[in-house]
Each structure stands twice: as C-alpha cells, then as structure tokens.
Amino acid sequence: MNGLELKKWRKLLNYTQEQAANEFGVTRPTIQNWEYEITPVPVAVDLASRQLLRRWKQRPGFGPVTLVYASAPLSPTQDRVDRLPTLFCRRYLDNNAAFLRVLELRSSSNFFNPLILDDTNLIIWGGPQLMEECEKLHLQG
Numbered sequence: 438m439n440g441l442e443l444k445k446w447r448k449l450l451n452y453t454q455e456q457a458a459n460e461f462g463v464t465r466p467t468i469q470n471w472e473y474e475i476t477p478v479p480v481a482v483d484l485a486s487r488q489l490l491r492r493w494k495q496r497p498g499f500g501p502v503t504l505v506y507a508s509a510p511l512s513p514t515q516d517r518v519d520r521l522p523t524l525f526c527r528r529y530l531d532n533n534a535a536f537l538r539v540l541e542l543r544s545s546s547n548f549f550n551p552l553i554l555d556d557t558n559l560i561i562w563g564g565p566q567l568m569e570e571c572e573k574l575h576l577q578g
Contacts, residue, residue, distance in 0.1 A: 438483035440474040446486050447472075450493050460489060494561045495570075500531030502561060504538055506551040522549070532561070539571045 438446075447457045447468075454468040461468075461482055470476045493499070509522035529535040535553050542548040553562040562570060 438478045438486065440472040440478065443468075443478050443482070443486065444472045446490060450490065461485060491561065494555055495532065497533040497536070497574075498531050499555075499561075500534070501528050501556060502532055502535050503528050503554045503556075503558075504535045504551065505554060506542070507549045508547040510549045533574070535562075536571045536574045539567065540575050543568070543571070 443457075447454070452460070454465045454472075458465045458468045467476075471478045471482070503526055505524060505526045507522040507524055511522055527538070529538065532553060539551055542551075551563070551567055552560050553567060555561050
C-alpha cells in the first residue's frame with residue numbers, strides 16, 4: 438500500500454486522518470507522512486486496513502452485494518459427481534437483503550456454499566460466519 442492508496446482507503450471509510458490514526462494506534466502526523474509518502478506505509482498497516490475495510494463492508498446496510506450459491510456441494514475432494522452443480526448469482530441492495538434471501542433458501546435441497554460478494558467480487562461473507570450472521574437476523578426478527 439502506498440500513500441495514495443491509504444488516502445483512498447481513508448476517504449472510502451469516511452475517516453479523518455485523526456480517526457485513521459486512532460484505528461492504527463499512531464498519530465495524525467504519522468498518517469500525514471504516510472499519505473504524502475514521506476515515510477513508507479508499513480505492511481502491518483496495509484493488512485489492518487484490509488481487515489477494517491472488510492468489517493466496514495460487513496455492515497447490514499452495505500451494498501450493493503451479490504449472493505452466490507451452488508445447487509450441489511462444491512467439493513474438490515469428491516471423486517464422483519452425482520450431479521453437476523449450477524451456480525446462482527443475484528444482486529441485492531445490501532447485506533441485509535441478501536441475508537433474508539439466505540434465510541429463505543437455507544432449508545432448500547439446492548442451496549450450498551453461499552457467499553456474499555462486494556462489487557469487486559471480493560468475499561464479504563461466507564461459510565459458517567455467513568450462516569451465523571443470518572441466524573442472528575432471524576432471531577432478531
């Protein structure tokens with residue numbers, strides 16, 4: 438990550454330099470030095486910024502998102518395939534809308550390996566974490 442990318446990340450999350458400094462446990466001048474490339478952005482900050490961005494995208498209101506799932510299990514270790522899986526993709530306004538659809542589909546015999554992707558096709562939610570989040574929503578409603 439370079440200084441321009443750090444600034445772009447900060448603006449995307451609507452952070453001031455002070456807020457970004459608090460997230461990383463540094464001072465505002467340190468953020469300034471990184472953004473103006475006076476000093477290089479540490480690898481640890483790059484990794485932390487990716488995790489913070491992922492958490493930001495996991496907000497219920499974040500969107501649009503795409504729900505992707507298969508009609509049969511996707512297993513790289515399975516020798517024999519009983520049926521070829523079909524992949525389904527559908528865009529939703531936000532995570533919350535995708536969670537509701539997962540709740541509708543979860544008991545279907547044609548619902549496997551769900552993922553929720555952002556607009557750059559990076560995984561926001563998947564696996565047990567996705568199902569736990571949907572279950573929380575179900576218990577609230």
